[in-house]
Amino acid sequence: MLRSSGPMPAVAFAGEVCQPPDVIASVQFKHFKALRATSLRMEPFNLLIGPNGSGKTSLVQAFLRLRTLAARAPANGQSAAPPPPAVETPAPRRPNGVPEIIFRFPPPFADIEVHLGGHSEHRLDLLQVRHPPGGDAEARWEQLRTKLSGIRAYLFDHYAMAGPVAPADSGELASNGRNIAAVIAAMQAQPTPAFARLQAEFCRALPEFTGVVPRPAEAGGLELALRLKDGGELVAAENISQGALYTLAMLTLSFSPRPPTVLCLEEADRGVHPRLLREVRDALYRLSYPTSYGETREAVQIVATTHSPFLLDLFREHPEEIVIASKQGRSATFARLSDRPDAAEILAEGSLGDLWFSGILGGVPEE
Amino acid sequence: MKVALLSESPADEAALRVLVEAVLSETIVLVQPGLRARGWPNVAQVLPAILRHLHFNTDAAGLVVVVDADDSVVHTAEHEAPGYFHPQCRLCQLRGIFRKTQKRFPPLHGRDRVLRAVGLAVPAIEAWYLCGQDVQVTELAWAEGQALGLAPYTRRELKWRVYGTDRPNLGFEIQRAVESVRRHRGDLRRLETDFPQGFGRMAHDLRDWRQTAPRE
Ligand SMILES: [Zn+2]
Numbered sequence: 001m002l003r004s005s006g007p008m009p010a011v012a013f014a015g016e017v018c019q020p021p022d023v024i025a026s027v028q029f030k031h032f033k034a035l036r037a038t039s040l041r042m043e044p045f046n047l048l049i050g051p052n053g054s055g056k057t058s059l060v061q062a063f064l065r066l067r068t069l070a071a072r073a074p075a076n077g078q079s080a081a082p083p084p085p086a087v088e089t090p091a092p093r094r095p096n097g098v099p100e101i102i103f104r105f106p107p108p109f110a111d112i113e114v115h116l117g118g119h120s121e122h123r124l125d126l127l128q129v130r131h132p133p134g135g136d137a138e139a140r141w142e143q144l145r146t147k148l149s150g151i152r153a154y155l156f157d158h159y160a161m162a163g164p165v166a167p168a169d170s171g172e173l174a175s176n177g178r179n180i181a182a183v184i185a186a187m188q189a190q191p192t193p194a195f196a197r198l199q200a201e202f203c204r205a206l207p208e209f210t211g212v213v214p215r216p217a218e219a220g221g222l223e224l225a226l227r228l229k230d231g232g233e234l235v236a237a238e239n240i241s242q243g244a245l246y247t248l249a250m251l252t253l254s255f256s257p258r259p260p261t262v263l264c265l266e267e268a269d270r271g272v273h274p275r276l277l278r279e280v281r282d283a284l285y286r287l288s289y290p291t292s293y294g295e296t297r298e299a300v301q302i303v304a305t306t307h308s309p310f311l312l313d314l315f316r317e318h319p320e321e322i323v324i325a326s327k328q329g330r331s332a333t334f335a336r337l338s339d340r341p342d343a344a345e346i347l348a349e350g351s352l353g354d355l356w357f358s359g360i361l362g363g364v365p366e367e
Numbered sequence: 368m369k370v371a372l373l374s375e376s377p378a379d380e381a382a383l384r385v386l387v388e389a390v391l392s393e394t395i396v397l398v399q400p401g402l403r404a405r406g407w408p409n410v411a412q413v414l415p416a417i418l419r420h421l422h423f424n425t426d427a428a429g430l431v432v433v434v435d436a437d438d439s440v441v442h443t444a445e446h447e448a449p450g451y452f453h454p455q456c457r458l459c460q461l462r463g464i465f466r467k468t469q470k471r472f473p474p475l476h477g478r479d480r481v482l483r484a485v486g487l488a489v490p491a492i493e494a495w496y497l498c499g500q501d502v503q504v505t506e507l508a509w510a511e512g513q514a515l516g517l518a519p520y521t522r523r524e525l526k527w528r529v530y531g532t533d534r535p536n537l538g539f540e541i542q543r544a545v546e547s548v549r550r551h552r553g554d555l556r557r558l559e560t561d562f563p564q565g566f567g568r569m570a571h572d573l574r575d576w577r578q579t580a581p582r583e
Contacts, residue, residue: 007438010518204538275403278376278537285534292532313405317523317533348438351405 050325150261309353
């Protein structure tokens, strides 16, 4: 056998159906913070790795700004604020160029473009929608606008999650997860099996628990408790580990009957034991690839960031889902691992996490 | 018998346990906490430390290690020649690490050394799960593909055939893994025929244990 390294080409395989991104097809940055001139093609699932200050959070901020300004935009799809200054393409690398972010969308919205702009990179307050004239395009922009209103970003806070919450605060999970007890109680009250599935999945991942129990707290509020396998006692959320609470929060999103349309999750690995990161990945995949999980709802587009080589390891089969954010001086760029000409050879060499740490993938701090 | 399993995921481990018990014809007790590696080459890196730990700190009778071959060299009958060692074959490499690491271990806990069983899933453990269901998936088919430079299937495709997706949920992966190997519990001949090196050699190692392992 004479094979050395590198994968073999394989005969065609018809089993896999490529799923297009559901909400956002691409985003292009000009002079937005460190993102001076870079663009990113979006997949249904996107895992961003890179050093601090490489634009991962700026990407999430851009999405949130898109949601806010799109909600304010008039129905005819013109600018969302006082007439925008003509958006010129500024000379590249001008330190204080006019910021602009351009969003493009998958079919049936492929002929619609949204431009965010502003007078300073710290304040994007102009939105311009470009689409062909006519009622059809306007109707589709309305449809798209509804989707964009479902963009959410999460950064969980276990202290907030442990506190009591009003039972009525159960509409959707708050960005720090603080109302998780009410959201889970509302799922439990529904006739659907969502709560039972959430509980089963959580207890399989963390077998020291046998139940998820929202229970009455002071002043008519609700708080979260977990039932211990040993002895059946209830443990209050304030005594539950950060990792267990974050895993529960991700599963709550994962089994939610009405999840966001685009979900941004910062530090997806935070507080979670490396051996439990597979559960994190699966909870997110359940959202972005619902049919793979027997779910019938629409796919949720996901942007997750991580600093964990162990989480990265779990994406070896899907380099197209990995985005490497790199910083050169004050400027940052995005690149997909699968777009590297040597991606296949790299993936054959060893664990992705180790390769990232080594520096050959980029996405490491400057020294 | 107390046994340690070293593989890449809880699903692999669940399937291995069924297979090891089937070969040994007895129920095994697993070393706790369970061992885990992060794929190749991490398995080879952590194996010496694992062997030392098992030898000195536990009463484990044996260690079963199974790795995916991916696109690496497939172990063949020629590699079994006395003194032969293929530097690119993961099975040969793992056996080498066992030999080298355990050479100077003193007898301890009633055994000379932790017994060895090494398997190589060609190209991934899902190929074993498909044994008997998909006649195209065999070690020979893969090796012939390597010789021609055209793989008959990919790891991703094997996952699709087993799970209906290449992004299975861990719970479902474990369920499918265990269901698949349980079909062979009563008769391992098909697995040994279709995967004579990767699975067959591991089964051979395990059968040798019955002669040497201390009885409880
Ligand atoms: Zn060999």
